[in-house]
Amino acid sequence: MLDIKRILASAPRKPESAQPRTLYTVWGERIVEGETPECAHPHPQFERKSFHSLDGWWECCFVQTKDAAASLHAAVAPSTFDRRIRVPFSPEAPLSDVGRRLEPNELLWYRRHFEAPAELFSQPDARLILHFEAVDYACVCFVNGNRAGSHVGGYLPFSFDITPLLVRGENEITLCVHDPSDAGVQPRGKQKLEHGGIWYTAQSGIWQPVWYEIVPSSRMESLAIDARADSGQLELTVTLRDEYPSCGTAAAGALRVRLLDGDIEVGSAQADAPRPGSPDAREGLAHRRSATLAIDVESPHLWSPEDPHLYKLELTYGRDEVSSYCAFRSISIERDERGVSRLCINHAPVFLRGVLDQGYWPDGLMTAPSDEALSFDIETAQALGFTMMRKHIKVESDRWYYHCDRLGMLVWQDMINGGSPLSAWHTSYKPTFFRCSWGRFPDDTPKGRSALSSESAEYRAEWNDTCKGIVSHLRNHPSIITWVLFNEGWGQFDAREATDLVRALDPTRTIDAVSGWYDQACGDFLSVHNYFRPLEVYDDATCPHRAFVISEFGGLSFHLPRHSVLETSYGYGSLDDIVSFEAAVRDALEQADRLERDGLAGFVYTQLADIEEETNGLLTYDRRVNKLDNGRSAQ
Template sequence: MKQLKTRWADKLEKDHVLKEYPRPSLRRKSYVNLNGIWNYAFSDSRKRPDTFEGEILVPFSPEAVLSGVGRQLRPGEYLWYGRKLPDEVKKEQGKRWILHIGAADQCAAVMVNGRPAVRHVGGYIPFSADVTDLLGAAENELTVRIQDHSDRVFLARGKQKLERGGMFYTAQSGIWQTVWMEQVPDDHIYGIKITPRYDEGEVEVLVRSRRERGVVFTVCSGETQAAGAEGCTNRPVRIPLKEIHRWSPEDPFLYRLRIRMGEDEAESYFAMRKISAERDQRGIPRLFLNNRPYFQKGVLDQGYWPDGLYTAPSDEAMIFDIMEMKRLGFNMLRKHMKIEPERWYYHCDRLGMLVWQDMVCGGAPYRHWYVTYAATAMELFHIRPSDRYYRLLGRRDVKSRARFMQEMKETVRALYNHPSIVVWVIFNEGWGQFDANAVTEAARREDASRLLDSASGWFDQGGGDFWSIHNYFFPLKVRPEKRVAALTEFGGYCLKVKGHSMCPGMYGYRIYGSRKELGRGYASLMGREVAAQIDRGLSASVYTQLSDVEEEVNGIYTYDREVLKIDENIIKKCNEKLVIKE
């Protein structure tokens, strides 16, 4: 496999790796970034090794070339990280130090000065610990122990596979998002939950704290006089807005929110937007944005990088993907089987890009003959099999099903405040699917403000807000349905670009030999499969995919983001036609 690098890898400075503030939805002045050079060691024992064997660039996983390691963590092994904490991290009367890890794949045990700080299971959800009482008077050492079973157990893994190939990619492990610390008062804000009440012209804010305290809010728009409100923590507070400036991809306006609780002060932001499923004037179920029909033209986004795997080499690289798709006329990204660092969602919020967020799949190994080949055939003949065949779908273990439910709720809570997210995608193509209708309703109880794609692709159980279609092989014909019709995967047209492909093999759904031929095929597909179906009820589309990934060469861009494989004028013209006529 040929190693590719992106342009941002050459600009990477080991002392300034992903230094941007990692939690824009709750920002404080205190911020200590711990990314950079750490020590590492592999072992086959839970006991800490006597010495480290080298240096690793955090937050890149050891499998990623940017980490400087280039070794895969295998099931049964342990990966150890170690570093000294900065001198500024020291005990201070009336203050607490909170350690944050954006994500560590899959099982993490964190220690400060050899004493346990926190354990966490799950490779995609951020976690934290108050480490104040573990700090010493002199030097302080931070140690992290990682285990990653990858696709050998039922934990969430997305599209990672130890034996990569085709639609499954290199498994990565360890710390892959920013590690940082902040100093807070003894009595501090634990978290916030922001819900725009669009029709009422209000925003609802819930501030969480250890015990009930008074809290003061200030809302600034830059257009009207600041609005203020007071209330109590652990209770929702409604703040009326004098004038509403609507958020949309065309006008991604954000309000600034300041929060003060005692000695603790923080900043956040929100947007006034509403996503709903309604019937249009002809009685067709449609996606509505801010109470008007709105066609969502999207791209499947795997979030993989040739040099960083799960971790983008820089903030600028993440922005590039979003802005390029927006420039080409897309207004939505479906984040596929991965949860990004919070800054990615922040950029979608401020730049104006709608997001459909997948829950990350897991479960025991699936029966691929069933979830791929048999499922495709059943879909052709409109056969709807039950998703209670747990063994075939990799969910025989009760603990496996409980773990998915837990992580689904954690995902919603972690990303709730980002207005760009408008749809939660619960299951995809039967991968680890079970009891979809019950799981979907549990998700709705967590978040009633967004729409739910219960079963993207096949194994549809009739629930959720969408008839969610994957169509790579057959002519598409949208038929009347009680739910919104969405083409949530299609295309996957392939072109291998010499010098910009990683693998000798190719994977995709239709192979083209030149950029010109690919452009013609894309234009024909968009007209036939998408534009022609809008009048029949189609309300969203998701083209596969944003970039090549390893053997998959079906991207709009090459894996290294250097070559736009389809003429940009063709893409723009196709997207201009994707409009719901009112």
């Protein structure tokens, strides 16, 4: 039976115009007080020693235009930058020290000077690669006034080889950014210009680290890892780049890899590279190719949440050296002894005790204030008894996934929604009141797409590209066990085709095609959200091979004014005191646990931490109070 009282209390409402107060985490306080966070390598699975951070103080300015999207690529850097910004925090985040929103009709310019390293000029085949981990949304980069490249998409890393544009001594980087936020149709997650309730402050510009590295002209560009637990075979696909005689270099020779368990080598392999002049080497041009390496490992030490065992990888290609890691584990849907479909790790059924994690911070918004803060969230979730975190409508810093790998935290990774403005009727009211609508709504017709805000062909194409980019970017992380494609109908379309797309890209993981409602009888789960009905297990008559999960529930709210950015609060049922809140949450979790015997394969409780007006976290927004520990300090 529906809980009408809770529904009415949590109904979508017009956002209030209250100005949020500034709230800092302990890590953000340290930054404000002048402490510089440790700069760890952004990609532990593709790490070179030549890493150099460009985070810190940059200059910036805002420029109004009539059409920011059209002006972006023809823009000329302004002569005056009138303020400074702390990178990698967006201008909307308190830690940026800007405190200003980038409007859809504006361009945001950044400027930074840096000294070109001497080794770039002392080694004839050295190249300098400039990396941006994420810039929201579209940008053009210039070096010493010359165009270095452009990028579109707010959640994935990109890089430019800026070697030809550099001079000895001081060099200038400028970056021009346009972000329409929800005035556009691009994948944007939960950012909204009129934020409130379940929608959060829109942010823009650089929001993940900026850095550079010195690499040889013949080098490794990417690494795809396939560690097969059942066969004990490790297959590595390495993309190589060679720049031939026009720059005075030749192919680097053999590609080699060592696999180590601790300090002990347990396997190695090599592949020979083509020599200059061979049919697949283009004289005078940069040439890319893929090389595959295979290593057999007898009785590999398997990775699991209880024993997150990682192997080290050392790769060399000429002068290029890269360190990485991998893990052997399998993910599958199998029937248990009672014939119930379960998610299995290494063929052993695992009951998923998950928590929703949106990765927002009061001082950094989508940017964690430090690497230590990323670890804190994961370790806290584990201490609270959760074995899985659903990274919700966001691609996190690559180091977050590294910490999940090493700590044994399972991850369900969401894709990024977008599209035209959502229909509250189709995405909220109708599915809430009429459960019968969940399996009766096609998402591959013009009418269905229009109702679910995915009528834009431009949006659908970009969603597909972003989805492919996310899978490619994150697929090496053993902690990720499931890809979540669509959530509550937000920008949903062609879920069956999307499932086939992701299955072809990555057959090693499970897929939650549709989380919430509007199931399309595809993927590996019947995945429902249940905030307003008694918890129960539903039959999956259309696809009995799928596992049943409650992929969101709970959402109970308790507002602590001193640890919130707003006086208002939002959640799915509010409690008046910390004792009542803790009892209600623990009761909800126990109810979900008991459903395992009825066929529940797992659940996701909403949510780990408060976010802005949404005060249904187990931790306060500033991570200072653990609401499940009688309001005691969380640190």
